[in-house]
Amino acid sequence: xxxxxxxxxxxxxxxxxxxxxxxxxxxxxxxxxxxxxxxxxxxxxxxxxxxxxxxxxxxxxxxxxxxxxxxxxxxxxxxxxxxxxxxxxxxxxxxxxxxxxxxxxxxxxxxxxxxxxxxxxxxxxxxxxxxxxxxxxxxxxxxxxxxxxxxxxxxxxxxxxxxxxxxxxxxxxxxxxxxxxxxxxxxxxxxxxxxxxxxxxxxxxxxxxxxxxxxxxxxxxxxxxxxxxxxxxxxxxxxxxxxxxxxxxxxxxxxxxxxxxxxxxxxxxxxxxxxxxxxxxxxxxxxxxxxxxxxxxxxxxxxxxxxxxxxxxxxxxxxxxxxxxxxxxxxxxxxxxxxxxxxxxxxxxxxxxxxxxxxxxxxxxxxxxxxxxxxxxxxxxxxxxxxxxxxxxxxxxxxxxxxxxxxxxxxxxxxxxxxxxxxxxxxxx
Amino acid sequence: xxxxxxxxxxxxxxxxxxxxxxxxxxxxxxxxxxxxxxxxxxxxxxxxxxxxxxxxxxxxxxxxxxxxxxxxxxxxxxxxxxxxxxxxxxxxxxxxxxxxxxxxxxxxxxxxxxxxxxxxxxxxxxxxxxxxxxxxxxxxxxxxxxxxxxxxxxxxxxxxxxxxxxxxxxxxxxxxxxxxxxxxxxxxxxxxxxxxxxxxxxxxxxxxxxxxxxxxxxxxxxxxxxxxxxxxxxxxxxxxxxxxxxxxxxxxxxxxxxxxxxxxxxxxxxxxxxxxxxxxxxxxxxxxxxxxxxxxxxxxxxxxxxxxxxxxxxxxxxxxxxxxxxxxxxxxxxxxxxxxxxxxxxx
Numbered sequence: 001x002x003x004x005x006x007x008x009x010x011x012x013x014x015x016x017x018x019x020x021x022x023x024x025x026x027x028x029x030x031x032x033x034x035x036x037x038x039x040x041x042x043x044x045x046x047x048x049x050x051x052x053x054x055x056x057x058x059x060x061x062x063x064x065x066x067x068x069x070x071x072x073x074x075x076x077x078x079x080x081x082x083x084x085x086x087x088x089x090x091x092x093x094x095x096x097x098x099x100x101x102x103x104x105x106x107x108x109x110x111x112x113x114x115x116x117x118x119x120x121x122x123x124x125x126x127x128x129x130x131x132x133x134x135x136x137x138x139x140x141x142x143x144x145x146x147x148x149x150x151x152x153x154x155x156x157x158x159x160x161x162x163x164x165x166x167x168x169x170x171x172x173x174x175x176x177x178x179x180x181x182x183x184x185x186x187x188x189x190x191x192x193x194x195x196x197x198x199x200x201x202x203x204x205x206x207x208x209x210x211x212x213x214x215x216x217x218x219x220x221x222x223x224x225x226x227x228x229x230x231x232x233x234x235x236x237x238x239x240x241x242x243x244x245x246x247x248x249x250x251x252x253x254x255x256x257x258x259x260x261x262x263x264x265x266x267x268x269x270x271x272x273x274x275x276x277x278x279x280x281x282x283x284x285x286x287x288x289x290x291x292x293x294x295x296x297x298x299x300x301x302x303x304x305x306x307x308x309x310x311x312x313x314x315x316x317x318x319x320x321x322x323x324x325x326x327x328x329x330x331x332x333x334x335x336x337x338x339x340x341x342x343x344x345x346x347x348x349x350x351x352x353x354x355x356x357x358x359x360x361x362x363x364x365x366x367x368x369x370x371x372x373x374x375x376x377x378x379x380x381x382x383x384x385x386x387x388x389x390x391x392x393x394x395x396x397x398x399x400x401x402x403x404x405x406x407x408x409x410x411x412x413x414x415x416x417x418x419x420x421x422x423x424x425x426x427x428x429x
Numbered sequence: 430x431x432x433x434x435x436x437x438x439x440x441x442x443x444x445x446x447x448x449x450x451x452x453x454x455x456x457x458x459x460x461x462x463x464x465x466x467x468x469x470x471x472x473x474x475x476x477x478x479x480x481x482x483x484x485x486x487x488x489x490x491x492x493x494x495x496x497x498x499x500x501x502x503x504x505x506x507x508x509x510x511x512x513x514x515x516x517x518x519x520x521x522x523x524x525x526x527x528x529x530x531x532x533x534x535x536x537x538x539x540x541x542x543x544x545x546x547x548x549x550x551x552x553x554x555x556x557x558x559x560x561x562x563x564x565x566x567x568x569x570x571x572x573x574x575x576x577x578x579x580x581x582x583x584x585x586x587x588x589x590x591x592x593x594x595x596x597x598x599x600x601x602x603x604x605x606x607x608x609x610x611x612x613x614x615x616x617x618x619x620x621x622x623x624x625x626x627x628x629x630x631x632x633x634x635x636x637x638x639x640x641x642x643x644x645x646x647x648x649x650x651x652x653x654x655x656x657x658x659x660x661x662x663x664x665x666x667x668x669x670x671x672x673x674x675x676x677x678x679x680x681x682x683x684x685x686x687x688x689x690x691x692x693x694x695x696x697x698x699x700x701x702x703x704x705x706x707x708x709x710x711x712x713x714x715x716x717x718x719x720x721x722x723x724x725x726x727x728x729x730x731x732x733x734x735x736x737x738x739x740x741x742x743x744x745x746x747x748x749x750x751x752x753x754x755x756x757x758x759x760x761x762x763x764x765x766x767x768x769x770x771x772x773x774x775x776x
Binding site: 106110114118122157158161164165166167199200201273277279280281362364365366367368369377387389390391392393394397 | 454456458460463466467469470471473474477478483484486487488489506549658659660677679680682683684685686745747750751752
């Protein structure tokens with residue numbers, strides 16, 4: 001037996017190279033997986049940012065507008081109702097005709113009018129209503145350019161292609177070039193994108209309406225799901241007896257976490273809208289449906305957080321004479337809270353990105369007015385992205401990507417908050 | 430304890446607000462076809478910006494889904510208007526009547542052409558409806574002759590018609606839930622199917638079988654369901670120059686630099702040809718209004734008036750900029766009268 005240790009070392013030595021190789025191979029595989037994953041994520045980001053960054057700028061054109069008193073306020077009353085009623089579209093058209101007097105023929109004139117956005121007349125109206133003393137004078141007004149012109153200026157249309165293959169015709173390019181020569185065209189930060197509701201004119205469309213809708217929906221979800229989820233978790237973990245019933249409930253909660261979200265939408269349609277009679281398209285109903293969806297996530301995370309509080313804390317609290325409820329609320333819950341909050345934020349982030357259940361309850365809709373409460377019809381960010389992706393106008397392509405960037409920014413912010421909370425309040429025992 | 434109280438009070442508050450809300454609605458609620466959606470939304474936005482009323486809410490539910498919601502009853506929880514890319518069916522009309530939706534105004538808004546397009550990098554195709562039927566139907570007449578059906582054997586366009594290029598048959602189109610697909614089956618495929626005499630003769634004898642022959646699309650991979658997103662189809666056509674795509678005229682109109690519409694029976698899908706009724710694959714678009722809601726929900730009459738303007742749906746109206754093909758003047762006048770007099774739809 002005296003040579004046996006040598007024998008063992010030999011065996012180890014023999015296998016050593018193979019084991020090193022195995023480890024190296026495993027590491028390489030892991031590395032490749034991470035690199036592949038990162039490559040996909042960066043491809044996604046590059047394509048979205050590459051497509052979307054230009055949507056944060058918008059082309060504006062400067063018009064010389066003569067505010068003809070006889071057209072705006074013929075009787076000189078300076079009454080704001082009279083002023084607001086004037087035909088500002090006609091005035092904008094007149095100023096375009098004055099700029100290009102040699103354009104004749106109905107068709108050409110119509111093309112000419114399409115140089116500036118439909119929104120120009122509303123901008124002019126707002127200006128005149130705010131400055132009635134300027135009636136009768138000639139002003140220089142910057143108005144948003146039409147989406148096609150915007151696309152041309154941003155280089156999305158190829159000028160070198162034959163005219164028949166272009167959406168922008170030669171005469172339009174010539175007019176735009178005149179604007180450029182006179183320094184009457186410039187690219188500005190697209191404030192409208194962040195302040196307006198939806199519109200069918202890409203240059204007037206914004207995400208504020210959808211963002212507000214998402215905000216109201218998430219507030220409802222948070223108000224309902226957080227207390228309900230935490231209360232359920234506390235009861236199941238700390239108070240409920242361990243028997244068949246609680247087992248069934250536990251299995252069901254875990255199952256619910258895996259149910260496709262569209263099912264919750266159908267449930268919401270049947271119960272909240274058809275049975276209780278709540279309004280369609282309202283953030284209230286959206287929030288309630290998303291609550292159903294997020295509850296399992298919050299409950300499971302909260303129970304895990306409660307489980308991780310060491311028994312010594314509970315025993316110490318009970319040992320100095322605390323009641324069970326005092327033990328839970330004074331000692332266990334505060335220690336488990338960071339974990340619960342993390343779970344809640346991740347659940348909320350999931351809810352923010354969800355659109356399928358909202359399809360069923362009518363939140364996939366065209367809504368221009370910014371919602372002011374939880375009962376106003378509204379839509380949410382992912383739905384807005386879907387609707388824009390489906391719009392024929394070319395300029396919506398970049399706006400879709402820009403909206404995705406905004407949504408991603410919100411998601412990253414929420415997940416970063418979750419990580420931050422965990423780092424700051426996490427206790428190790 | 431406090432938390433419980435909070436939950437209870439908020440639940441009660443939600444209940445009350447809901448009840449209060451159910452009694453009235455101050456905006457028009459529109460549902461229905463995704464094909465009419467791009468036109469309806471433009472009118473709604475204009476209406477919202479130029480009047481004191483709120484902008485109508487428009488859901489894109491598809492024609493059938495819209496009808497179901499529209500016909501489910503009278504009352505503010507039900508929509509006021511439904512858009513449709515086909516005429517209301519008798520069964521839907523009966524459903525409406527049964528649920529108390531008695532007075533319905535039918536308004537045709539114009540026409541939509543369905544383009545069969547390919548990439549500009551390839552040559553423009555010249556198809557006939559019969560070519561389309563033979564290339565895309567699940568069962569076709571035996572190429573050897575006789576009055577029997579066989580599983581579609583055609584692999585390339587050249588097999589279908591020697592005049593066509595020797596390219597694999599690859600067509601990207603909408604799924605069966607789409608109104609565009611219904612219209613394509615009805616107008617293009619059935620149109621071609623009818624050219625075969627013995628199948629046409631079947632229509633009188635066995636209408637069901639005739640329909641199933643003419644409308645069933647092959648499922649062996651030559652027809653690819655590309656989802657409801659027409660923009661996606663345009664992108665895929667750009668990447669694959671041998672493929673054809675099926676989508677609405679407005680998408681062709683917006684992407685003339687990337688794709689070209691094939692000639693169908695010798696006619697190109699162009700604005701004038703569709704308006705004149707020469708292009709064979711075009712369909713009417715409608716919306717339906719619930720009369721019982723006029724006066725209950727503010728703005729319906731004014732919204733109808735916004736539609737009923739030459740500047741909206743006329744030959745040079747703003748909807749034509751979006752790709753709507755206007756009705757001929759006499760037909761427009763007829764629907765204009767229907768709107769003004771609020772004529773009841775009879776079926």
